Amino acid sequence: MRYLLLLALPILLAACESYPRPWAPGPDQTVEVMNRTWTVTKITEEPVYYRAIRDQTEYFMFGPAARTKSAQAIRAIETATGCRVDYSTFYRDVSDYFYTQVICK
Numbered sequence: 047m048r049y050l051l052l053l054a055l056p057i058l059l060a061a062c063e064s065y066p067r068p069w070a071p072g073p074d075q076t077v078e079v080m081n082r083t084w085t086v087t088k089i090t091e092e093p094v095y096y097r098a099i100r101d102q103t104e105y106f107m108f109g110p111a112a113r114t115k116s117a118q119a120i121r122a123i124e125t126a127t128g129c130r131v132d133y134s135t136f137y138r139d140v141s142d143y144f145y146t147q148v149i150c151k
Contacts, residue, residue, distance in 0.1 A: 073087075073088070074086070074087050075087070075126045077122045077125045077126045079118045079121045079122045079125065080118055080121075082100055082101065082118060083100070083101040084098050084099065084100050084101070084118065084119065084122035084126075085098070085099045085101070086098050086122055086123055086126035086127070087099075089145075093147055094147060094148060095135075095145055095146065095147055096123050096126075096127060096145070096146060096147075096148060097143055097144065097145050098119040098122045098123050098126075098143070098144040098146075099142075099143050099144075100115060100118065100119070100122075100142070115138075115142070115144075116136075116138065116144070119138075119144035120136070120144075120146075123144070123146060123148065124148075127148050127150070128150070129148035129149055129150035129151075130148060130149045130150075131146050131147075131148060131149075132146060132147040132148060132149050133146075135147040
């Protein structure tokens with residue numbers, strides 16, 4: 047009985063709505079920057095944060111010259127949102143995801 051409860055506990059916790067709603071992912075938008083596919087997602091409402099993830103399935107051995115991922119991520123977020131990236135909030139985590147706030151006029 048104890049083991050059954052331990053197996054059911056993650057399912058019960060996953061069904062719980064107690065996690066903070068601002069971290070619920072928004073709709074994804076796919077953008078192509080420098081022949082690379084990026085997925086840009088709005089992850090919070092207030093303050094507005096976006097996440098950019100590069101598709102790692104594309105490997106160009108003899109393709110164009112390499113560009114930094116940060117420059118590609120900035121362009122991907124600006125293309126997907128139509129706003130400027132706030133460079134003071136731009137960061138990259140260990141999972142190689144890029145996060146930033148945007149400045150819209």
